[in-house]
Amino acid sequence: MLVFDIIGWIGSIMVVLAYFLLSTKKIKPGLTYQLLNLFAAALMAIGLFPRNAWFSFAVQIVWALVAIFAIIKMKKK
Helix, strand or coil: CHHHHHHHHHHHHHHHHHHHHHHCCCCCCCHHHHHHHHHHHHHHHHHHHHHCCHHHHHHHHHHHHHHHHHHHHHHHC
16 A cells, blocks of 8 residues: 555645646646646645545546647647
8 A cells, every 4th residue: 555655645746746837837738737747646646546546546547648638639739
């Protein structure tokens, strides 16, 4: 379980970091922000999976899908 906890914590830190960087205008709401969100959501989902926290797990999967959608949309431009 410790490995999953560490992975989940890294994801949690990444999502807060992405929001902080965006809020302080260190990054723009572009590819970097979406990649941080994607990897953060994936890591948090991995951390949640063995805990059977399905409602939180589902939110992270949706969060990752939104990031993937945004990245694809950006790449098409």
